[in-house]
Amino acid sequence: MSEADGQQSTIDNGTMTAIAAPRYGFSEVLRTEVVPRPVAGDGEVLVRVRAAAVCSGDVHLLTGKPYAIRLGFGLRRPKYRIIGHDLAGDVVAIGAGATGFACGEVVFGAVDSGAFAEYVSVPVERLAHSPVGLTVEEAAALPDSGMTALQGLRDVGGLRAGQTVLINGASGGVGTSAVQIAKALGAEVTAVCSTRHVETLRSLGADRVIDYTTADFTRDEHRYDVLLDLVGNRSLTACRRVLAPKGVLVSSAGAPGGNWFGPVVWVAKVVLTGLVVSQTMRPLLMRPRQADLEFLAGLAVDGKLHPVIERRYPLAEAAAAVGHVLEGHAQGKTVIVV
Known part of the structure; x- marks a missing residue:
């Protein structure tokens, strides 16, 4: 089966591979699961994730520390099982009322959760077109x-x-x-x-x-x-x-x-x-904004901003990627290739 065939099969059967956190803890609690594929809701597009970056927010939501954040993200276990904020990938479906993007375009941006997966639905105001000249891995390292x-x-x-x-x-x-x-x-x-x-x-x-x-x-x-x-x-x-x-x-x-x-x-x-x-x-306190993503993309196109990526991991080794960031002192970004 070709890569394209495999992608089409994932779309057809309505499931996908994702990295889930069933409970709070460190990288060892993460596990690979087959879960329902999301759909593009109102004002959203469905993105086939090609790369995701590990950021500090992922670590806080995984560990549930400081404990005060559990008031908004689940007292006993994570509210969002699939972790991950930063991503880059291809638009594969467009929800009602979503404008500015077309299927097949490469985009990058940030979501509240769900980027460590094959697909994720993203509000259009959290996305921008990927900068020309950057790889999808580099684009995924930009948002947060x-x-x-x-x-x-x-x-x-x-x-x-x-x-x-x-x-x-x-x-x-x-x-x-x-x-x-x-x-x-x-x-x-x-x-x-x-x-x-x-x-x-x-x-x-x-x-x-x-x-x-x-x-x-x-x-x-x-x-x-x-x-x-x-x-x-x-x-x-x-x-x-x-x-x-x-x-x-x-x-x-x-x-x-x-x-x-x-x-x-x-x-x-x-x-x-x-x-x-x-x-x-x-x-x-950073607030995701499409205008800022577009500003960053402009700097990247002009050669004034180039993400530093220290390590890359396949999706199946996402726990190792998160563990590397948890250790501290990482240089630049750690990226997960989907």
């Missing part, structure tokens, strides 16, 4: 990390051409995107990472790279207009030392805070501190 970096720098941080920005945690998926996006916005970029990532970040365009194993960026003599903190491993007081008097600290929700409330306490500290200091302190 790219939109987080873009919104953190441009929208929350207000980064403009000629300004200086420091990115703490620059070697991960968001960080490697942030370095390139900041350069595309015309900023001077300082990246913070460990020794093994230094040359990669230089190759991505970072003007300066601080190796945190040998230097503390909060003791740096430079002052920055924007500090994008993707780690939360330094106090707000220490971070403020390297901010310009009217600088902006943008803190992602990845800062530590325990198993119960996770980054909630940290976010509260960021907001409250911002009320009493001259510098601006803002938390970052």
Whole structure:
């Protein structure tokens, strides 16, 4: 049977292969299942997934930590059995009221869940046409990390051409995107990472790279207009030392805070501190937007943004892919090839 025949058979019999999480836990709870294939609902298109990327949201929903997220995603077991947010693939069906896409087109985007499967239904506002010049694997690596970096720098941080920005945690998926996006916005970029990532970040365009194993960026003599903190491993007081008097600290929700409330306490500290200091302190919560996906696609087409992929795994080894991300310190993105 040819690959095309196999795909048609999957469509005809109404089932598909997917990676399911029947309970909360780590990568070992994931299992491969044959499940009903979704249909394109109102305002949705059905995408045959060709690649999916592992992001931090997948890890949080799999582990159910911080426990507070279970209030919205299932108290005792995951509300959504099939995990996965970021994807790229082919449009194979179009639901009522869905416009802007046609069957056969290659698209990329982000869903609430369900990307680690052969098919997934996606609201059209969560999709964009895949950038010309990128593989489907590279396109799948863009949505979550790219939109987080873009919104953190441009929208929350207000980064403009000629300004200086420091990115703490620059070697991960968001960080490697942030370095390139900041350069595309015309900023001077300082990246913070460990020794093994230094040359990669230089190759991505970072003007300066601080190796945190040998230097503390909060003791740096430079002052920055924007500090994008993707780690939360330094106090707000220490971070403020390297901010310009009217600088902006943008803190992602990845800062530590325990198993119960996770980054909630940290976010509260960021907001409250911002009320009493001259510098601006803002938390970052990414919201998927089609306009941002299209902006990222434009940067990719212009050669200003190229996703960094460290490892690729077949769908059957999705648990290993998630396990790799759970270990921490991954460079760029980890992608699942479907």
